[in-house]
Amino acid sequence: MSATQPHSARDHFNDFDLDSPELNDDFVEVMDDLVRRCPVAKSNVGHGYYVVNRQEDVRTVGQNWETFSSAEGFQPNRPEGMPFMYPEESDPPYHNRWRSALNGYFSPRAVRSYESSVREHANHLIDAFIERGECDFVADFAATLPGRVFFSSYMGVPIEDLPPLIKAIDEALFGPIEGRAQGWGTALGYINAYLERRLKEEPRGDFVDAVLKGVELDSGAPCPWEHKVSVVTDLLAGGLGTTTYLLAGLTYHLATHPQDRARLAANPALHDKAIEEFVRVYAPVVALARTVRQDVEVAGHTFKKGDWVMLNYAAACRDPRLYDNPKDVDIDRDLPVNAAFGFGPHRCIGSHLARLEGKVVMRELLRRLPDFALKPGAEITYTTGLTRSMNTLPLVFAPGRPESAVR
Numbered sequence: 001m002s003a004t005q006p007h008s009a010r011d012h013f014n015d016f017d018l019d020s021p022e023l024n025d026d027f028v029e030v031m032d033d034l035v036r037r038c039p040v041a042k043s044n045v046g047h048g049y050y051v052v053n054r055q056e057d058v059r060t061v062g063q064n065w066e067t068f069s070s071a072e073g074f075q076p077n078r079p080e081g082m083p084f085m086y087p088e089e090s091d092p093p094y095h096n097r098w099r100s101a102l103n104g105y106f107s108p109r110a111v112r113s114y115e116s117s118v119r120e121h122a123n124h125l126i127d128a129f130i131e132r133g134e135c136d137f138v139a140d141f142a143a144t145l146p147g148r149v150f151f152s153s154y155m156g157v158p159i160e161d162l163p164p165l166i167k168a169i170d171e172a173l174f175g176p177i178e179g180r181a182q183g184w185g186t187a188l189g190y191i192n193a194y195l196e197r198r199l200k201e202e203p204r205g206d207f208v209d210a211v212l213k214g215v216e217l218d219s220g221a222p223c224p225w226e227h228k229v230s231v232v233t234d235l236l237a238g239g240l241g242t243t244t245y246l247l248a249g250l251t252y253h254l255a256t257h258p259q260d261r262a263r264l265a266a267n268p269a270l271h272d273k274a275i276e277e278f279v280r281v282y283a284p285v286v287a288l289a290r291t292v293r294q295d296v297e298v299a300g301h302t303f304k305k306g307d308w309v310m311l312n313y314a315a316a317c318r319d320p321r322l323y324d325n326p327k328d329v330d331i332d333r334d335l336p337v338n339a340a341f342g343f344g345p346h347r348c349i350g351s352h353l354a355r356l357e358g359k360v361v362m363r364e365l366l367r368r369l370p371d372f373a374l375k376p377g378a379e380i381t382y383t384t385g386l387t388r389s390m391n392t393l394p395l396v397f398a399p400g401r402p403e404s405a406v407r
């Protein structure tokens with residue numbers, strides 16, 4: 001089988017590469033083509049890997065953790081020296097113990113308590129550019145808000161520490177392969193120092209204390225310190241770029257679809273469905289990997305023990321077997337489950353927080369910048385790897401007045 005090549009000559013069915021410029025440039029067309037016509041694509045990069053694309057198969061692989069393990073990591077051709085990230089790079093039952101210890105801090109009820117704080121951060125960032133009548137929504141807002149929320153609501157650390165950490169995580173996720181381990185190292189170093197400090201303080205009964213308490217290894221021994229450091233780092237890294245892309249995607253859509261914007265401004269009851277749809281269409285996690293523990297057949301392909309398989313969440317979100325006109329953003333669409341947050345034991349722990357941030361930001365943008373539009377001549381570019389991101393989003397709007405900044 002060979003792929004239709006939207007613009008480039010690359011055969012994405014037989015020579016897939018998450019990091020290739022051809023995938024980045026033709027992303028939407030390639031995802032649509034893969035999910036329609038190629039149940040299992042093949043990559044020849046490094047030790048090679050396979051990619052499952054249909055939603056049904058992504059779900060099957062994600063749920064069958066005994067055969068498709070996360071314990072060897074979420075990326076094929078793992079950068080040398082990269083430490084393992086927990087709970088993401090582990091399997092049940094150890095993985096379950098971490099999720100049980102942490103889920104409560106990320107439940108719908110728990111995240112609702114952060115709503116006013118998210119709103120304050122959003123308005124603080126809008127205040128900084130509203131008088132200018134223009135901004136780069138990615139640099140001036142979306143790249144910073146998720147980190148501010150996580151730092152203040154979950155970690156209790158100063159927001160001034162955020163910029164170098166965002167840079168390190170960017171390097172870890174998007175930089176040249178040889179620099180990625182170093183990016184993780186910087187982030188882990190910061191978290192390590194913070195957790196050591198917290199050990200000496202009175203417990204606050206918060207998420208950090210739950211991490212410090214730790215869980216048992218499968219042997220019954222307490223988990224090592226490095227696992228605790230990596231849990232916080234995984235949560236931080238898992239929540240920053242992903243939510244940034246959701247915020248950028250939804251804002252791009254509103255800036256370019258005045259009818260949807262008018263409906264959403266007039267009717268907050270539409271917001272929940274709209275956010276789900278924005279996460280589906282602007283799916284931030286493109287694909288993550290598993291390793292095969294025993295020979296198994298999925299999607300008509302026999303995977304062999306030791307193979308690497310990627311779950312293509314971005315393609316699964318565009319599966320025409322489940323969605324009419326999957327290319328269209330339809331803010332009235334009912335999504336029974338959002339494939340963008342994954343399937344099985346590793347389904348995103350931060351999904352309710354991401355939804356909350358999306359909703360609050362949409363509401364505040366509609367309220368404070370009612371006429372924002374794409375800056376004339378703006379060219380929107382993206383970066384693609386394990387996740388997808390929007391590089392810049394230049395907006396123009398009628399200048400307004402800052403509200404009282406919160407902090």
Ligand code: HEM
Pocket residue numbers: 070074087088089099150234235236238239240242243246279283284285288311313340341342343345346347348349350351353354
């Ligand atoms: C729109 C925003 C987000 C999307 C689309 C997203 C997507 C995903 C996906 C697809 C997975 C499954 C990983 C796998 O298959 O191995 C995942 C896991 C995870 N996400 Fe998210 N995520 C988002 C936001 C967040 C936020 C805000 C946080 C935390 C503050 C977070 C933390 C994590 C963590 C720690 C895991 C690993 C869970 C585990 O292994 O049990 N994510 N996310």
